[in-house]
Amino acid sequence: xxxxxxxxxYIAAALIAxxxxxxxxxxxxxxxxxxRGYMYGWHRKGNEAEWKAVTVKYRTAAYxxxxxxxxxxxxxxxxxxxxxxxxxxxxxxxxxxxxPTLTIDRSRALCLRCHAALTTPSSGRAKIAGINPETxxxxxxxxxxxxxxxxxxxxxxxxxxxxxxxGMQGASERGSExxxxxx
Amino acid sequence: MNRRDFLKNSITVIxxxxxxxxxxxxxxxxTLLARKEDGSAxxxxxxxxxxxxxxxxxxxxxxxxxxxxPYEAGITRTWVExxxxxxxxxxxxxxxxxxxxxxxxxxxDQGEEGHRELARDDVEKAFFVPKLCNHCxxxxxxxxxxxxxxxxxxxxxxxxxxxxxxxxxxCIMACPxxxxxxxxxxxxxxxxxxxxxxxxxxxxxxxVDACPFGTRKIGNLRNxxxxxxxxxxxxxxxxxxxxYGTKPQVYYLALSREVK
Numbered sequence: 008x009x010x011x012x013x014x015x016x017y018i019a020a021a022l023i024a025x026x027x028x029x030x031x032x033x034x035x036x037x038x039x040x041x042x043r044g045y046m047y048g049w050h051r052k053g054n055e056a057e058w059k060a061v062t063v064k065y066r067t068a069a070y071x072x073x074x075x076x077x078x079x080x081x082x083x084x085x086x087x088x089x090x091x092x093x094x095x096x097x098x099x100x101x102x103x104x105x106x107p108t109l110t111i112d113r114s115r116a117l118c119l120r121c122h123a124a125l126t127t128p129s130s131g132r133a134k135i136a137g138i139n140p141e142t143x144x145x146x147x148x149x150x151x152x153x154x155x156x157x158x159x160x161x162x163x164x165x166x167x168x169x170x171x172x173x174g175m176q177g178a179s180e181r182g183s184e185x186x187x188x189x190x
Numbered sequence: 191m192n193r194r195d196f197l198k199n200s201i202t203v204i205x206x207x208x209x210x211x212x213x214x215x216x217x218x219x220x221t222l223l224a225r226k227e228d229g230s231a232x233x234x235x236x237x238x239x240x241x242x243x244x245x246x247x248x249x250x251x252x253x254x255x256x257x258x259x260p261y262e263a264g265i266t267r268t269w270v271e272x273x274x275x276x277x278x279x280x281x282x283x284x285x286x287x288x289x290x291x292x293x294x295x296x297x298x299d300q301g302e303e304g305h306r307e308l309a310r311d312d313v314e315k316a317f318f319v320p321k322l323c324n325h326c327x328x329x330x331x332x333x334x335x336x337x338x339x340x341x342x343x344x345x346x347x348x349x350x351x352x353x354x355x356x357x358x359x360x361c362i363m364a365c366p367x368x369x370x371x372x373x374x375x376x377x378x379x380x381x382x383x384x385x386x387x388x389x390x391x392x393x394x395x396x397x398v399d400a401c402p403f404g405t406r407k408i409g410n411l412r413n414x415x416x417x418x419x420x421x422x423x424x425x426x427x428x429x430x431x432x433x434y435g436t437k438p439q440v441y442y443l444a445l446s447r448e449v450k
Contacts, residue, residue: 038338041341041344042229042230042343042344043341043342043343043344046332046333047328047329047332047333047341047342048341048342049335049338049341050338050339050340050341050349050351050354051338051351051353051354054341054349054351054353054354055343055349055386057351057352058349058383058386058387059386059387059390059391060387061257061258061386061387062387063256063387063388063391063393064255064256064396065252065255065256065396065399065400067393067394067399089402089403090248090402091248091399091400091402093252093399093400094248094251094252094400094402098252098255098256116291116292116294119292119294120245120246120247120248120291120292120293120294121244121246121292121402123292123293123294123295125245125293125294125295125296125316126274126296126308126310126313126316127244127245127272127274127316127317127318128313128314128315128316129241129315129316129317130240130241130243130244130245130316130317130318131241131242131243131244131403131405132244132245132293132318135244140294
């Protein structure tokens with residue numbers, strides 16, 4: 008065979024060699040087929056550790072209880088005891104070191120997540136006391152009258168009574184089904 | 191046709207039939223539980239009780255904060271859908287901003303078509319369905335990745351290597367559940383990690399911790415005493431789009447036929 012056949016073959020072989028050499032430098036050592044096999048396991052093993060290293064922001068109610076045991080205990084006896092502290096108080100991160108204070112969400116929008124009355128007969132929502140946000144004191148903050156840490160306190164009972172007497176829509180009408188003590 | 195041709199053709203037909211049959215084989219959680227000896231001691235699975243969900247959206251908010259997803263960006267790793275079914279069998283689905291701010295109105299968000307309001311008496315049933323990555327046993331998104339950037343860990347979690355991902359979005363197209371999105375900051379494929387940084391520390395996922403109603407639960411399928419495993423094995427659970435053969439590992443209690 009003449010050199011006109013060998014020359015392009017040499018070039019092709021050289022290119023393959025370059026790719027293979029470059030590959031040894033560029034592909035990380037821990038890249039390969041791991042436990043999940045050829046089909047689903049190709050990856051850089053070190054990436055698993057990178058995902059494990061993401062900062063935990065929500066430290067859960069157990070973390071809050073370490074210092075605020077009294078608050079945690081009292082709220083656990085109310086219907087709101089099922090809500091994680093951090094849902095309203097924000098993620099704890101490394102509180103009290105960083106951040107020293109948490110920003111509490113007292114907005115109407117937060118309460119309405121559960122307490123806006125919806126037509127959802129086949130979900131848990133139907134069992135929660137709901138109001139119509141457009142007619143139930145639209146200008147007022149909920150915390151003006153309601154205590155989120157103690158939603159069925161004596162103050163709450165007085166409120167329910169006032170709702171009935173004053174013919175206000177919402178809480179008393181639907182709330183009575185969920186929390187009979189409100190009435 | 192002679193005997194030789196007849197036999198040849200029969201074998202071809204049988205072989206052809208055998209392939210789709212094996213491809214149609216559906217997952218039983220029991221097989222995952224039984225595979226304890228040969229691999230990891232952990233296989234994460236998720237349980238969603240659609241009956242309990244009230245559509246508060248705390249899970250979506252917590253997920254976005256915990257996993258550093260830009261809050262205003264139109265992507266989310268988990269979302270809550272509302273299904274409203276009328277007596278005539280018509281169903282409407284919406285998920286405004288993924289349910290990030292919860293559901294506070296009876297108006298159903300129909301995207302470009304605007305809003306829709308159904309008369310109270312017309313509504314036969316209405317409920318909420320939280321969605322997230324199914325961490326399938328046969329993840330289609332992993333198969334299609336051309337660079338080995340997305341993969342499954344030994345404990346069954348599907349992750350994306352942001353350093354290797356080239357942003358081609360094949361995986362986003364391949365996922366039958368639409369759980370993948372494109373991260374606007376990292377410019378890579380983005381998906382639920384089952385909060386890998388939390389579950390590997392013995393915590394629950396951020397969405398599970400944020401849910402006041404116990405709608406979401408995470409458990410280890412390889413631990414027969416795990417309450418989630420017990421429910422999956424003995425309860426009436428369903429999975430989404432079982433016919434795709436991806437063997438999803440997010441199980442739903444009280445799944446309705448309208449849910450896709």
